[in-house]
Amino acid sequence: MRWQRTGPPRWLAGRCAAFVLTLFAVITLNFALPRMMPGDPITALQDPESSLYVSDQASRAALSHYYGLDQSLIVQYGRYLRGLATGDLGWSIRLNAPVSLLIQHRILWTVLLIFPAMLAASLVSMVAGLHAGWHRGSPLDRGLIVLFAGIRTLPAFFLGVLALLLFSVRLGWFPLAGAQTPFAHYRSPWGALADLLHHWALPALVLTIEMLGGQFLLMRNSVISVLGDDFMLVAKAKGLSDRSLKYRHALRNALLPFVTVLSIQLGFAVTGSIFVEAVFAYPGMGTLAFQAVSARDYPVLQGVFLVFTVSVLTANLIADLAYARLDPRVRTR
Amino acid sequence: MSSLATPLPRPALVSRRRLRLSAAWLGAGIVAGFAATAVLAPLVAPYHPTAYVAAPLLRPTGAYLLGTNDVGQDILSELIYGARVSLTVALLGAGLSLALALLVGVSAATVGGWFDALLMRVVDVFMAVPHLPLMIVLAAFLGPGLNSVILVVVLVMWAGPARVIRAQVLTLRERAHVKSARLLGGSHFYLMRRHLLPAVTPVAAAAFVSLAGRAVMMEAGLAFLGLGDPTLKSWGGVLRAALNFDGIYLTPYWLWWALPAGACISLLVVGFTLWGTALERYGNARVDRLQTRA
Amino acid sequence: METHESTDCKRGPERPSTDGAVAHRSLLAVRELSVRYRLPNDLMLPALRGVTFELGRGDTLGVIGESGSGKTTLALALLGLVPTAEVEGVVEFGGTPLPLRDDRAMNRFRWSQIALVAQASGTGFDPVQRVGDQLIEPLQERRGLRRDAARERALRAWDEVGLPAQRFGHYPHQLSGGEKRRAMLAMALAGAPALLILDEPTSGLDSFTRVAILDLLRRLHAEHDLAMLVISHNPDDVRQLAQRALVLYAGRAVEVGEAHDVIESPRHPYTWGLVNAYPTMTRSKDLWGIRGEAPDPMCPPSGCAFAPRCTQTIDRCQAEIPALMPQLDRLVACHLGGLRLLLEARRLSKTFRDGPGPPVQAVQDASLHLGEGEVVAVVGQTGSGKTTLARMIVGLLEPDRGDVQLQGQPLHSLRGEARRAARRLLQFIFQDPYEALSPRLTALELVREPLDIQRIGNRAERDETARAALAAARLPTTREFLAKRVHELSGGQLQRIAIARALVVRPKVIVADEPTSMLDPSEQARVLRLLKDLQNDHGTALLLVSHDLPLVRKVADRVIVMEHGRIVEAGPSEQVVSEPRHPYTRRLLVAAAGARSQALRANGRAAPETVEAEAADDRLPAWKPPGSGREIQAGAAAEE
Numbered sequence A: 001m002r003w004q005r006t007g008p009p010r011w012l013a014g015r016c017a018a019f020v021l022t023l024f025a026v027i028t029l030n031f032a033l034p035r036m037m038p039g040d041p042i043t044a045l046q047d048p049e050s051s052l053y054v055s056d057q058a059s060r061a062a063l064s065h066y067y068g069l070d071q072s073l074i075v076q077y078g079r080y081l082r083g084l085a086t087g088d089l090g091w092s093i094r095l096n097a098p099v100s101l102l103i104q105h106r107i108l109w110t111v112l113l114i115f116p117a118m119l120a121a122s123l124v125s126m127v128a129g130l131h132a133g134w135h136r137g138s139p140l141d142r143g144l145i146v147l148f149a150g151i152r153t154l155p156a157f158f159l160g161v162l163a164l165l166l167f168s169v170r171l172g173w174f175p176l177a178g179a180q181t182p183f184a185h186y187r188s189p190w191g192a193l194a195d196l197l198h199h200w201a202l203p204a205l206v207l208t209i210e211m212l213g214g215q216f217l218l219m220r221n222s223v224i225s226v227l228g229d230d231f232m233l234v235a236k237a238k239g240l241s242d243r244s245l246k247y248r249h250a251l252r253n254a255l256l257p258f259v260t261v262l263s264i265q266l267g268f269a270v271t272g273s274i275f276v277e278a279v280f281a282y283p284g285m286g287t288l289a290f291q292a293v294s295a296r297d298y299p300v301l302q303g304v305f306l307v308f309t310v311s312v313l314t315a316n317l318i319a320d321l322a323y324a325r326l327d328p329r330v331r332t333r
Numbered sequence B: 001m002s003s004l005a006t007p008l009p010r011p012a013l014v015s016r017r018r019l020r021l022s023a024a025w026l027g028a029g030i031v032a033g034f035a036a037t038a039v040l041a042p043l044v045a046p047y048h049p050t051a052y053v054a055a056p057l058l059r060p061t062g063a064y065l066l067g068t069n070d071v072g073q074d075i076l077s078e079l080i081y082g083a084r085v086s087l088t089v090a091l092l093g094a095g096l097s098l099a100l101a102l103l104v105g106v107s108a109a110t111v112g113g114w115f116d117a118l119l120m121r122v123v124d125v126f127m128a129v130p131h132l133p134l135m136i137v138l139a140a141f142l143g144p145g146l147n148s149v150i151l152v153v154v155l156v157m158w159a160g161p162a163r164v165i166r167a168q169v170l171t172l173r174e175r176a177h178v179k180s181a182r183l184l185g186g187s188h189f190y191l192m193r194r195h196l197l198p199a200v201t202p203v204a205a206a207a208f209v210s211l212a213g214r215a216v217m218m219e220a221g222l223a224f225l226g227l228g229d230p231t232l233k234s235w236g237g238v239l240r241a242a243l244n245f246d247g248i249y250l251t252p253y254w255l256w257w258a259l260p261a262g263a264c265i266s267l268l269v270v271g272f273t274l275w276g277t278a279l280e281r282y283g284n285a286r287v288d289r290l291q292t293r294a
Numbered sequence C: 001m002e003t004h005e006s007t008d009c010k011r012g013p014e015r016p017s018t019d020g021a022v023a024h025r026s027l028l029a030v031r032e033l034s035v036r037y038r039l040p041n042d043l044m045l046p047a048l049r050g051v052t053f054e055l056g057r058g059d060t061l062g063v064i065g066e067s068g069s070g071k072t073t074l075a076l077a078l079l080g081l082v083p084t085a086e087v088e089g090v091v092e093f094g095g096t097p098l099p100l101r102d103d104r105a106m107n108r109f110r111w112s113q114i115a116l117v118a119q120a121s122g123t124g125f126d127p128v129q130r131v132g133d134q135l136i137e138p139l140q141e142r143r144g145l146r147r148d149a150a151r152e153r154a155l156r157a158w159d160e161v162g163l164p165a166q167r168f169g170h171y172p173h174q175l176s177g178g179e180k181r182r183a184m185l186a187m188a189l190a191g192a193p194a195l196l197i198l199d200e201p202t203s204g205l206d207s208f209t210r211v212a213i214l215d216l217l218r219r220l221h222a223e224h225d226l227a228m229l230v231i232s233h234n235p236d237d238v239r240q241l242a243q244r245a246l247v248l249y250a251g252r253a254v255e256v257g258e259a260h261d262v263i264e265s266p267r268h269p270y271t272w273g274l275v276n277a278y279p280t281m282t283r284s285k286d287l288w289g290i291r292g293e294a295p296d297p298m299c300p301p302s303g304c305a306f307a308p309r310c311t312q313t314i315d316r317c318q319a320e321i322p323a324l325m326p327q328l329d330r331l332v333a334c335h336l337g338g339l340r341l342l343l344e345a346r347r348l349s350k351t352f353r354d355g356p357g358p359p360v361q362a363v364q365d366a367s368l369h370l371g372e373g374e375v376v377a378v379v380g381q382t383g384s385g386k387t388t389l390a391r392m393i394v395g396l397l398e399p400d401r402g403d404v405q406l407q408g409q410p411l412h413s414l415r416g417e418a419r420r421a422a423r424r425l426l427q428f429i430f431q432d433p434y435e436a437l438s439p440r441l442t443a444l445e446l447v448r449e450p451l452d453i454q455r456i457g458n459r460a461e462r463d464e465t466a467r468a469a470l471a472a473a474r475l476p477t478t479r480e481f482l483a484k485r486v487h488e489l490s491g492g493q494l495q496r497i498a499i500a501r502a503l504v505v506r507p508k509v510i511v512a513d514e515p516t517s518m519l520d521p522s523e524q525a526r527v528l529r530l531l532k533d534l535q536n537d538h539g540t541a542l543l544l545v546s547h548d549l550p551l552v553r554k555v556a557d558r559v560i561v562m563e564h565g566r567i568v569e570a571g572p573s574e575q576v577v578s579e580p581r582h583p584y585t586r587r588l589l590v591a592a593a594g595a596r597s598q599a600l601r602a603n604g605r606a607a608p609e610t611v612e613a614e615a616a617d618d619r620l621p622a623w624k625p626p627g628s629g630r631e632i633q634a635g636a637a638a639e640e
């Protein structure tokens, strides 16, 4: 309704402005964090008494240079922005390598987990949510609610541990860790692929289940609210079959709110993937961050933060544009 | 118009209302149980959680009900003291983020204008950014310690309820009875005390409990990632230590070392969820009643 | 109840069930239909309670009732669309019972046999699909047409409701409210149903669109063999669209009859109140709601649901639910058979012979009646016999011929206690309060006097009642005021005291002779408004005698026009004002308008050219007809 008045172009412009603003805020935060934290970790890095002390001489020098501690804040900020624009995310203390390169090596694994899991979770929750909402109050509905609400109370890392214990340790169906068998020698590309899938399946499944809880409840509520709409009554008064009512009318309309929160779901997926990767030692960005935490490898943490955040924000924007495609009230004036 | 697809609800054997009520009590009971354990930890726990009381990696025995960890600390005592950390973060994290949410939500709605717009942009930023990466950098830079855990938890949790409370206050302000009180010359303070706060309270109470549940999860997550307070025993930390033990999956240790820690986290979250859902329902019903009367 | 029978299954939805229709022309027979909603807290809410009616092929039935009376529930129940409710009773369609509780089986009747234009047509289309596609959808699925054939059929219906073809592919939000309403209609018609249910077909539309939709519906009904069930809270919709009308109150039918008759002369007290409460029913009269509140659906009154708001309740009303019984031309659910005839004057005549000149035939053969809660105005110029008539009615004058009956008793032959009781029921308000109120009594005593005379209650109770009556008449009840006497009070205050005095004994009929003519215009407005207010609240009938037609049309339900002692015209005030039949009535109206244009001219403004058209115009500041009495006389004199 709101969009009818402002129309798509203005709505779009507002949406893009919000995106740029948020992006700017996040980048600034990332810049400011190491410089304004109470304990001043940058000083602490250089202080042998501190628990944060970086003992390696070369790393200490690299850090000092990276943060540009000898410059004024404005100059530091300018340098920081220029660096970002050229893809410079800093230098890893622990691995002594550019952060951007590290992330480049890891990001594909994370994408490989997140996207299939999001897709699978969305599809399953769409189907399950549609049926549960349609048969609201039925045993099926109540059972699904208890199941998914229960899953939501399990932290992702504990869910991962449970899955690992059951499927890998007890049943031995899947390997314990990693994305590939180390030092394996494949006879064919198919063998390599099978090995990859074998390692991938369990973490992906855990992430999917982790995502399902929230998405299912969302879809179900969305369906229930659509079923109460007048047009459903009118459609039913046309004597249409349940099939038509359910799929042509209820589903399409219930999907609209579902799509708008898909980007928020992506944020949850990122959180989930970090935990799942940590449990399965899956070599994605989550594990990179996990290991960086132990080593207090700040540039890596910041780089991971920035890449994740920018990706989620961009996905946000894309989801909004997709919504505009789906909803004729936004698409046509 | 009610839902079309719903058939006439069958009379249930146990009335659903009764069922919901007992679920709420169960949830509150679980939380209360953990709270009692936390408060009485020195009395309940057989040992001090950081004391090296026995040989490492003992199997469960009468003296060490859950065995000992890789450095010879009693696992049961670790878990009992872990309840303290979880509940402290739950209480302070939920309380402070709710206070911040109330402050931001109510002031944004009452002041309005650019102030409201600015605060809501800030809320948007906090809602749009993926939470765990943000928590990780914040916690890393804040340094280890319970205070930084709580601060991080508050920073990622306050935005959602702030938006809800703002919306609530905005609709309330448009209600006839609030408007009429304003026209009658009721002061800001009077409106707040007599009309806005009582209406927001049930929402805030429900929000507090579910925030507490989320805080427990977040604390456990941070501790699991190694961002907790290293001097305190926390369930997430116990789980981390267990999984860090090389080859734990190849030994039976996971059974009493890893599982109970995870189960504690989940059980406490279940307690908060059951309790919070019931409060939410109650709050909604109250709001509905208020609305129909208005 | 088993309603699903096997014989019906052989008949396809396409073929109308002719055998049933031949046997009895009835298309829809609803018998004892009850619907109780199950609320989330497991309580049951009765929305429809034993409704029975029939509808023939091609007939139209209107269902009227306040919001919440169960109209939409009726519409949905006929289609089996109340899944959260328990439905009892039988609905026969084309001679066979509908399987109301079998959702699947009902699908064969929905749209193709019984089509619904739902109340919420604004939100009735799926927002993400083109409107045209939503018309095509049932044609493909239910009729099994190919897409192009379905499209062609849908476009024909689209064209028939007067929508331009290029709108066919638009989304719902791109259509206006009126267009959506038409599109809904087209969607319903595309199935060629035998019965069309229209739930609030005009609500929410501006008046131009409303007229267009009503025209369209009339045309469609004429062109198709289509029975219509028109549901509306607006009696005017029903009058315009339906042959017969059914009035719903708290889920029960309280009156059924010819639509025109039911609305023009309602017999059930509720119908009467409803029709009078509706703005479009009258352009001239002010609105007066039905007193009291609609019943709480969860706990309706035990007897007649209307009893708490009814002005003529008897003990039986609280105890027993009235059944729908035949009353002359219609069915009425009321223990008293509907609105009582309170007062009836038959062929009253009076000739005054005592003056020096020839005998004056003041009133000749005047008959009138006054129903429960009705306001009737008797208008005519000075000397037309209005006051004589009024005085005969209340018994201040003996008629030469004719008689007056109050609640069926002959008033003039009553004696003793019966006469005193009758006097209580019939109160008179005089033209001149200075004359009618004793200068010796205080304000309080004046109002208490009728109670003293009727010996109602003890002293303290009488004081209390009198004080309450004064307060109701918007007079102060301070000690100082209560002690005031006639000469200390203004004309308006005195007339209000007179009104309080009349109402204090709770009469059934008040006859007021020019109650405002002695007052200045603003007092006039206030006193008349007060009189009508109190009349409405107490449910008293009011016979208002006045020379001022523009003034009284604001409050009167019916107007009786007198000239030279004879009644020359009588009818609903709306009709008398907008379509006067007798030339004298027209002159009265023109004179009033002339007075207005004179007043305008005096104010230095141009006089309206079309005086006659203005006369019935609602925009007239009718509360301020300055000195209109004189002008009427002048106008009337000019005619002679």
Ligand SMILES: Nc1ncnc2c1ncn2[C@@H]1O[C@H](COP(=O)(O)OP(=O)(O)O)[C@@H](O)[C@H]1O
Pocket: B001, B002, C037, C038, C039, C045, C046, C047, C065, C066, C067, C068, C069, C070, C071, C072, C073, C074, C084, C297
């Ligand atoms: N789905 C429902 N569930 C419960 N009560 C309902 C439902 N629909 C209507 N009612 C109640 O039934 C009564 C009749 O409503 P309705 O048929 O909509 O009246 P109308 O159309 O005359 O305004 C009202 O008291 C209303 O509150």
Ligand code: SF4
Pocket: C269, C270, C304, C305, C306, C307, C308, C310, C311, C312, C313, C314, C317, C322, C333, C334, C335, C336, C337, C338
């Ligand atoms: S007279 Fe009695 S039965 Fe008739 S409408 Fe009034 S209360 Fe109902």
Ligand SMILES: [Mg+2]
Pocket: C068, C071, C072, C073, C119, C200
């Ligand atoms: Mg309705």
